[in-house]
Amino acid sequence: MSTSTTLNDIIPGSPAIQESTKVDDVTAMLDSIEGTVGTTRVENPKMEMREVDVFYADKQAIYDVDLDVARNEVIAMIGPSGCGKSTFLRCLNRMNDTIPICRVTGSITLDGVDINTREQDPVLLRARVGMVFQKPNPFAKSIFDNVAYGPRIHGLAANRAELDEIVISSLKRAGLYDEVKSRLDAPGTSLSGGQQQRLCIARTIAVNPEVILMDEPCSALDPIATARIEELIDELRENYAIAIVTHSMQQAARVSQRTAYFHLGKLVEVGKTNDIFTNPQHDLTENYITGRFG
Amino acid sequence: MSLNTLFLIILLLSIASYVYARRRAFVNAFGQTDNKRRHSLPAHYGYLLAMWCALPALALLISWKLIEPGIISNMLSSSAPTEVKAAGETAVGLYNNEIFYLADADSISQDLPAHKTAAIQRLQSLRTASKILLTLILSGVIGLSLLLGLRHVNREPRARVIVESFIQVFLVVCASIAILTTIGIVLSVLFESLRFFQQVGFIDFITGTSWSPQTAIRSDQVGSSGSFGAIPLFTGTLLISAIALIVAVPLGLMSAIYLAEYASSRARSTIKPLLEILAGIPTVVYGFFAALTVAPAMRSFGQSIGLSVSSESALAAGVVMGIMIIPFVSSLSDDVITAVPQSMRDASFGLGATQSETIRKVVFPAALPGIVSSVLLAASRAIGETMIVVMAAGLAAKLTANPLEAVTTVTVQIVTLLTGDQEFDSAKTLAAFALGLMLFVTTLLLNVIALYTVRRYREQYE
Amino acid sequence: MSSTTEIVQASLARRYKAESRFRLYGIVAISISLSFLAFLLISITYKSIPAFYETQVQLTVNLDAEKLGVGASPDIKAIKTANYSGVIKGALREQFPDVKKRKAKKELYSLVSVGAQYQLRDFILEDPSVIGTEQTIWLIADDELNGLVTAVSDVTDIGDTPTRLSEQQRGWINTLQQQDQVKTGFNYTFFSAGDSREPELAGIKAALIGSAWVLLVTFLVSFPVAVAAAIYLEEFAPTNRWTDVIEVNINNLAAVPSIVFGLLGLAVFINFFALPRSAPLIGGIVLSLMTLPTIIISSRAALKAVPPSIREAAQGLGASKVQVVFHHVLPLAMPGILTGTIIGLAQALGETAPLLMIGMVAFIVDIPQSIVDPATALPVQVFLWSDSPERAFVAKTSAAIVVLLGFLVVMNAVAVFLRKRFERRW
Missing domain, CATH: 1.20.5 (Single alpha-helices involved in coiled-coils or other helix-helix interfaces)
Structure with missing residues (x-):
């Protein structure tokens, strides 16, 4: 079985392993994995994933992953490019539904209810499990309308005053209000990259979700903007369960309480962030954290 | 010698020059000492000499043929009978036309007045003289240019540079034909329009509400009766175009949205070309269909519900035109909708929007500039469309907004005024050019705005 | 929750x-x-x-020299001007001897096309020795008759099929049919004749040839010019104002109404240069100006698709820029350029309005022999026929449209085939 080539095919342009000499090595190590090192489960989880497999057409991208997301916690997902961490994240609010060839099996529950059944509605699910994307993607609308978009489509505000209230409080919680309060009518695209990303976070929390998924939210931002977002994530933890995918180990160490390490579609190791970074159990995790491949 | 023979001779001589110069280059005839270090290929010398041979001759031949008819016709006019001359320029033109026609006819069986027979003979002798003169001058030019060419080829070691720079000049000239065409359109339309506006005031033309060019001709009071008021034509054009857009915009836009957002790639690859067939069908076919099938159907339907529908109603022409321009709306809209970045859709889905909410509230506003320009292009197409309205709309200018009545359009009037044997200088034909000017300016404005908007839009997402 | x-x-x-x-x-x-x-x-x-069918009626004609109004051994000229219609009328009277009234006779005569006399003339011209004999020959029937027998199986019971034939006329047709004197076959006349006022004699050959001449001129003018323009803009043009102006111009020309090109042709070629009206030469030039933008735009796309590596490879071997383009880039881009050209020509084939402006709307019976003969084009023929009052012309118009669309389908199919067959992915 040559897992590495398979994955290379799935996500073109992002080599799973950058140093080819190690491929055989890594494959051997991966094949030796039976299940995940560390505790995948938590007490009273917000979301539970059991035996999740993901396929693009007939190529498998995620292999048999078990993982819980706890309440009021930030869980970071790290791993080399193309390891499937983003794909996995997108399972949690069924964003993969929008890709026709993508198929997800296994069980994923939110508050104990399976989200992949027919009765569960993706619209409702996505209102409860919000998502922030890698690149800031404000709509071609004003700042106000960007934030008001979610409440409007879901009918969350009974009148204009309530809507104003929601928009302003969301902008405040995203730490953006003071910077934009004088120009709420300006187009969202007129903001800087970091502001745009905070606008997207404000847009997400305006719907009042229970879980927020963040797919490398700082990868397109400069260090100062990144620091602002990281502070924000830490504040948001009080009210939300947060799952964040990041390619930066430092960021994972700074913002998360637990960390999950993915490699070639498998969940290699998961544990308290501190433990993972100071005392990784699995060789692959150790290799990654010590920077032998990235 | 006939034109074809002359062409053939020039062609053969050019080929011969090519072969000769190329062969001489092979045997190092042009001062080359070392065959391997020659600057240009033998073929380049061949091309150089062939160019010398052909270009001056062709230039002479073409300009001769362009100028000849005018000169002959002038010389013929000068010898026209005095009574014809006295009747004015128009009469002379008519007289000339008749002579030309008679000279081309096979048999001159009718008993013609002597002056006409004489004119025919004069025309024929003029033509023969022109032919002989052309052949002589052409032989001289070819001989001279071949001599010069040979000298040049013998002395020029860098034939390739010359041939290639000539090719580049040719390319630039070809590329500039687009500009020449535009200039040609502007000049021809503007020039005749200015002559028209000398007879009929511009303000009268653009604000007058009565259009009846026929009366002006009959009463011989060119332009003084104020019957060249173009407002009814403008409103008629607008009415039919508006109906067309009312049909085409919803249908085209919804088709584009469905194809871009919902349809599977297989359905898309079938339906899109099918829709584009609508734009590929010649407009004369739509015109026939509108006049023969749609208009009578609307008329009888109107009768059955107690409405009087004209058999040349604006509605029939407009609806059929609308169907024709569906692809103009749908294709460009499809492009701009597909160009909206997927990340925006993801953001909307991520917030829990349904697909139609995403389309209506995120994709559509983002694509709006592009969609607007597709509508503008479709509008320009509708305004300039000719055959459908010529065949299905009315001829009488009527100032009405009722789609069930017959109205006429700018293009219909242009066709009506210019088909048949009109004299070129009458206000009636010149009016067609004034209408053409209006049409050109309007569609140009629409196109420029649309192209500019869509360009800005593309830049935004690239 | x-x-x-x-x-x-x-x-x-x-x-x-x-x-x-x-x-x-x-x-x-x-x-x-x-x-x-x-x-x-x-x-x-x-x-x-109905237009694809032609109905003929079998008649026994008495080719008596006296009835024809010619001498015993007439020369060609006499044969050409003989009284054929009288002979045909006589044959019809003989067929239905009990028709006496003037009006009825007129109705009877109208069953056979006025073109039948030319048929008879050609028959005799082929072999003058038939003069003086009695011949049974098939003659072309009137368009109304053709329309009716192709529409219904029993002409005495036609339901509400529209026809101008009276009950009496239909009775005669029925009689002829029962004696097997009516036959319907493929309408070759439609493809071998020029225009005519009589629907049953009208054909599209003149218009087809006219269109062919126009397209030939269009191709000869627009193809080299468009390819040269595309090569210049894609390979040689510096990015400056002039290039910008050219590009904007080309895009705008693509959207100028076709009738405006007609005005250009009228004002410049016919009025200024005094070139002949109604000639395919002018039609072709005007249409090529109109199709230039289409061909230029698609040729540029084809040239752009040739990867730079090929240009670099050739230049690396010491080829000049012109050689690179003409030896390497152009041949590789040719399928794409041809596809665009065919699509442009298909557009030109369907275009009507500009041809109306330059006088190609004439009633053309003769087949045009060159690009300066007066001619009409297929879509213009459609336009002309669609105006004719005879019902049979509706069928003729539709048939001409079917032929026109057939050509367009073939041209587009060739374009699609070229694209599929030679499409190269680098």
């Missing part, structure tokens, strides 16, 4: 209804457009059917 969940859940049914409604709009829009297309094509094809 939070309030968001409740509110969203409550709204779901409504929102999904809106979703399916919106989707339905899209499907309806596409269906309307496509069914209109289908309706148009089917209705025109259906209407064209």
Whole structure:
């Protein structure tokens, strides 16, 4: 079985392993994995994933992953490019539904209810499990309308005053209000990259979700903007369960309480962030954290 | 010698020059000492000499043929009978036309007045003289240019540079034909329009509400009766175009949205070309269909519900035109909708929007500039469309907004005024050019705005 | 559960209804457009059917020299001007001897086309020795007769089929049919004749040849010019104002109404240069100016698709820029350029309005022999016939449209084939 080539095919342009000499090595190590090192489960989880497999057409991208997301916690997902961490994240609010060839099996529950059944509605699910994307993607609308978009489509505000209230409080919680309060009518695209990303976070929390998924939210931002977002994530933890995918180990160490390490579609190791970074159990995790491949 | 023979001779001589110069280059005839270090290929010398041979001759031949008819016709006019001359320029033109026609006819069986027979003979002798003169001058030019060419080829070691720079000049000239065409359109339309506006005031033309060019001709009071008021034509054009857009915009836009957002790639690859067939069908076919099938159907339907529908109603022409321009709306809209970045859709889905909410509230506003320009292009197409309205709309200018009545359009009037044997200088034909000017300016404005908007839009997402 | 969940859940049914409604709009829009297309094509094809049939009537004609009004051994000129219509009328009277009244006779004569006399003339010209004999020959029938016998099987019981034939005339036709003196076959006249005022004698050959001449000129002018322009803009043009102006111009020209090109042709070529009216030469030049933008734009796309590596490779071997373009880039881009050219020519083939402006609307009986003979084109023929009052011309018009669309389909199919066959992916 040559897992590495398979994955290379799935996500073109992002080599799973950058140093080819190690491929055989890594494959051997991966094949030796039976299940995940560390505790995948938590007490009273917000979301539970059991035996999740993901396929693009007939190529498998995620292999048999078990993982819980706890309440009021930030869980970071790290791993080399193309390891499937983003794909996995997108399972949690069924964003993969929008890709026709993508198929997800296994069980994923939110508050104990399976989200992949027919009765569960993706619209409702996505209102409860919000998502922030890698690149800031404000709509071609004003700042106000960007934030008001979610409440409007879901009918969350009974009148204009309530809507104003929601928009302003969301902008405040995203730490953006003071910077934009004088120009709420300006187009969202007129903001800087970091502001745009905070606008997207404000847009997400305006719907009042229970879980927020963040797919490398700082990868397109400069260090100062990144620091602002990281502070924000830490504040948001009080009210939300947060799952964040990041390619930066430092960021994972700074913002998360637990960390999950993915490699070639498998969940290699998961544990308290501190433990993972100071005392990784699995060789692959150790290799990654010590920077032998990235 | 006939034109074809002359062409053939020039062609053969050019080929011969090519072969000769190329062969001489092979045997190092042009001062080359070392065959391997020659600057240009033998073929380049061949091309150089062939160019010398052909270009001056062709230039002479073409300009001769362009100028000849005018000169002959002038010389013929000068010898026209005095009574014809006295009747004015128009009469002379008519007289000339008749002579030309008679000279081309096979048999001159009718008993013609002597002056006409004489004119025919004069025309024929003029033509023969022109032919002989052309052949002589052409032989001289070819001989001279071949001599010069040979000298040049013998002395020029860098034939390739010359041939290639000539090719580049040719390319630039070809590329500039687009500009020449535009200039040609502007000049021809503007020039005749200015002559028209000398007879009929511009303000009268653009604000007058009565259009009846026929009366002006009959009463011989060119332009003084104020019957060249173009407002009814403008409103008629607008009415039919508006109906067309009312049909085409919803249908085209919804088709584009469905194809871009919902349809599977297989359905898309079938339906899109099918829709584009609508734009590929010649407009004369739509015109026939509108006049023969749609208009009578609307008329009888109107009768059955107690409405009087004209058999040349604006509605029939407009609806059929609308169907024709569906692809103009749908294709460009499809492009701009597909160009909206997927990340925006993801953001909307991520917030829990349904697909139609995403389309209506995120994709559509983002694509709006592009969609607007597709509508503008479709509008320009509708305004300039000719055959459908010529065949299905009315001829009488009527100032009405009722789609069930017959109205006429700018293009219909242009066709009506210019088909048949009109004299070129009458206000009636010149009016067609004034209408053409209006049409050109309007569609140009629409196109420029649309192209500019869509360009800005593309830049935004690239 | 939070309030968001409740509110969203409550709204779901409504929102999904809106979703399916919106989707339905899209499907309806596409269906309307496509069914209109289908309706148009089917209705025109259906209407064209009678035009592809030609009905002939068998008559026994007495080619008596006296009745023909010629001497015993007439020369060609006498044969050409003989009284054929009288002979045909006589044959019809003989066939139905009990027709006496003037009006009835007139009705009887109208069963046979006025073209029948030329048929008879050609028959005799082929072999003058038939003069003086009695011959049984097939003569072309009137268009109304053709329309009726191709529409119904029993001419005495026609239901509400529209026809101008009276009951008496239909009775005669029935008699002829029972004696096997009426036959219907493929209409070769339609493809071998020029225009005519009589529907049963009208054909599209003159228009087809006219269109062919026009397209030839269009191709000869637009192809080299467009390819040269595309090469210049893609390979040589510096990025400066002039290039910008050219590009904007080309894009604008693509959207200028076709009738404006007609005005250009009229003012410049006919009025200024005094070139002949109604000639395919002018038509072709005007149409090539019109199709230039189409061909230039697609040629540029084809040139752009040739990867720079090929240019670099050739230049690396010491080829000049011109050699690179003409030896390497152009041949590789040729399939794409040809595809664009064919599509442009297909556009030109269907164009009518500019040809009206330059006088190619004449009634053309003779087949044009060169690019300066007066000619008409297929779409213009459609336009001319569509104005004719005779019902049979509706079928002729439809048939001409079917032929026109047939050519367009073939041209586009060739273009698609070229694209599929030679499409190269680098």
